[in-house]
Every structure is written in C-alpha cells, then in structure tokens.
Amino acid sequence: MYQLAPNIELLFTEAGDYHDRVRAAAAAGFSSVEMWGPTGVDAPSTPKDLPALKAALEETGTTLEAQLAEPRTQFMIPPWDHSEFFRKLDEGVEIARELGTPRIVVGSGTGFGGWKRQVQLDKLIEIYQKAIAQIDGSGVTLVLEPVNVRVDHPGSLLDRTSEAVYVARGVDSPSFGVLYDIYHSAVEGEDMRAELAGAGDLIRYVQLADAPGRGEPGAGSIDWVERLGWLRASGYDGPIGLEYYPTIESAASVRHIVEVAARA
Template identity: 55%
Template sequence: MRLSPNIELLFGEAGPDLGDRIRAASKAGFGAVELWSLRDLESVERAVEETGVQVTAALVEYPPKTSFTFPGTDHTAYFEMVDRAVENARRIGCPRLVLASGLGFPGASRQRNLDILAEVFATVVSRTAGSGIGFALEPVNTRVDHPGALLDRTADAVRVARAVGSDRFGILYDLYHSLTEGEDQATELANAGGLVHYVQIADVPGRGEPGSGDVDWALQLGVLRAAGYTGPIGLEYYPTVDSAESVRHIKEVER
C-alpha cells in the first residue's frame, strides 16, 4: 500500500514551507504526500518537480467549513471556489480534491440535506468535466473533532456518491473518523463497494500515529485489502514523536 503522509501535520521539522516538507518526506523514503490547503503553490510545484513526489489529495476548502447558501439561491461563489481549487490541483499534479458536507441546511430533513448535497456535487462534477480531477466526499466524526457536521456516517456519504453517479466522484474513508463514530470497518467498506476513492488513517483514541492507540492495525489493514482497496493511504495524524519515527509502526504492519 502506498503511504502518503499529510505534510500539514508531518515533517514540520523541515519548517513551515510545504515545499520543504515535501523534500523532507522524499528524503524519508516517501513517493507521495497529501496536504490540506492549496497554499505555497510555487514552492510545492518546485518540490514536486525536483523530487517526483506526487500530491495524492488536497482539500477544496481549508478549513473545511463548507456552508452552502439556502436551497434555491445562488451557489456561484461556491462553484467558483471549486473551479479555483481544480486549477490549483492540476498545477501541482494532484488527482483528487476532498469535499466537506458542512453543517447542512437548517429546517431540512436529513434526507433532504443529502439530496441537496448530491445536487450541488453533481453540478461540481459536470462543470469540471475534462479537468481530470476527481472528488472524494469525507464523512467526519461529530463525537470528538467536528461537532455539528452533517455527514458523520459513512453510509450517508455513500448515498450521496451513488446519487451523484460519476466515476469521478466517490468517498474518502477515514478509519479514524469511522472508528470514533463506532462504525464497523468491514460493514462500511462492503456497503461502499468501489466508491471508496481514498483512505486516511490515524489511531484511536487520540488521533496519533499508528501504534499510539488501541487499533489492531494488522486486522484493519487486512480488512482494507480484503475490500479490494489498492489506492494510497493518507497518514493524517498528529505525531507524538519525530515524523520519520512516527511511521515506523505502520510501515512494519503494512509489510
């Protein structure tokens, strides 16, 4: 499995510049990284060209607070933000952008909220046709990290992705968020089928590096393999030790 450290959280020892963090990740033996914000683009672009490291994922919006206007009103500003993110992703060779659900629409049922998300994201896919950029919708936990977020269930993100109905649109399955919500990984992955376009991991509890919490990583990675996922795995955790050392456990288990 291709490990992709999040350079907003890892390799901070190299300094604040994302390009320098990419170089540090490359020196540590990684051929891929992920990031949150599409900032330091010139530096990231140069580092990618120098090292050959691929940026596997970035957020459309950082921080991921996405709050659409009310249904039936003008979503132009949101779509223009997505357009800019797509242009920036293409510039640094990033093949996918991560979407957030936001808090939902007040007064609307949960099902209606999911329908609205599907309508908005279907438009996103349509207006970015030919860009080569895919999208992954991320459900997050509301118990610890994102109280109030609309999408806190993997199954609901899958429902939205099925409604969008595009091979350029899937979900981001974050094992940390899923386990924090008390979900069963095998069940969620079986329900999602081929809609899992990206995976991220962190240990539970604490959101630290693999090995710092209670997750049985040999078991969980085995479930992921059995589900047929072969894409990159984003290391989106808060390291409690040096960045290079923090990946030791997951590298050993991954073998």
C-alpha cells in the same frame, strides 16, 4: 504494499516550509504526500508557495495525492449562496492540475438547517452533480469525506460512511467517490468491514490516524495489522493519507504504519 502519503500540514514540519516537508518526506522514503487547502483560505491551513511546492514535487518525483476544497465546504450559511464554492472549485481544480493532484476532498459542512436529513442528503447530491458537471474533463476526482461528530467535528451533517456512499451513488460519476477515514469511522463506532462492503468500489481514497487521540498509528488502540488486512480484503489498493497529529518526531511516528503497510 500500500502507498502511504504523509500529510505535510502535520508531518515533517521539522523540515520547515511545505516544499521542504516534501523533500523531507521523500528523504524518508515516501513517494506520495497530501495536504489541506492550497491557498490557506480556511484555518488551520496556511498559504503555500505553490511554485516552490511544485518544484519540490517534481524534483523528488513525489505525487500530491489530495488537497482540500476551498473554502471549507459549508452550505447552510445564509443567504445559501453557493457561488463562492463553485467559483473556488475552478481555482482549486486549476491548482490541482498544476501540481498533479488527482483528488480534491469535499464535505457536507453542517448541512441545511431545519431540513429533514434525507432532504439534506439529496441536496448534497444536487450540489455535487453540478460540481462534477462544472469540472468535467479536468481529470480531477472529488472525494466526499464523512467526519466524526463525537470528538472532532460536532454539528457536521455527514458523519456516516453509508450516507456518503448514498450521496456518491446519487451523483453517479466516475469522477466522484468517497474518502474513507479509518479514524473518523472508528470514533463513530462503525464496523469497518461492513462499511467497506457496503461502499464497494466507491472508496476512492483512504486516510488514517489512531484512536483515541488522533495520534500516530501505535499511539491508540487500533489494531493496524487487522484494519489494513480488512482494507486489502475489500479490494482497495489505492493510496492512504497519514493525517494524524504526531506526538513524536515525524520519521519515528511513521515507523509502525510503514512496517504494517509493507505486509498488508
């Protein structure tokens, strides 16, 4: 059975603040959760009471599977000074270690204006090699997320799983991998089986939402029995983040995917 991790930015919001959402998720049977940025630097993230969040995680025995890098990964903004990204990376790793979070999610932003695509991908490799060297020994893994440009993230550089895999192969570190988001991949029209086969063991985290609409599983047209079967066949057995916008109450919205995951 897959370990499912509700996103506490979007799910169990009925419970109140983030630490209360952890308790609500645990009461609903989950032993893992995920979130966006810990300090709320980037909207729509909001600041977390980190001591209260840590207390709730420890009290319930819940693992925080992933958090986002802050500031939101954006490298092309003049004067192309990446020092804030690297400075905040240290802060993010410190928070991750305090909360017991094994992964920080990073991206490409809109890339580097005016450069050929291949050059931009190689520049990402250079940046993330430096980032991995900086956090060496921390025990935290960086996972690179390609996102769809058709609906949610127009203008983003990295929208193809294969290109995220290319960057990860270039970084060449056990502390760097790919976040495969089933929703983003579906919106881009990718062949999930082919993408997973091409990625091999570089998939270090998975997220999902239904498509179209980015709602709870069952609200769109994705066959989740089929998709989780493909995921299992690929060899991935790690956690899956539930990063969707529920159209119904949280506990009810997770029911279908919990049932499917129990059989996957």
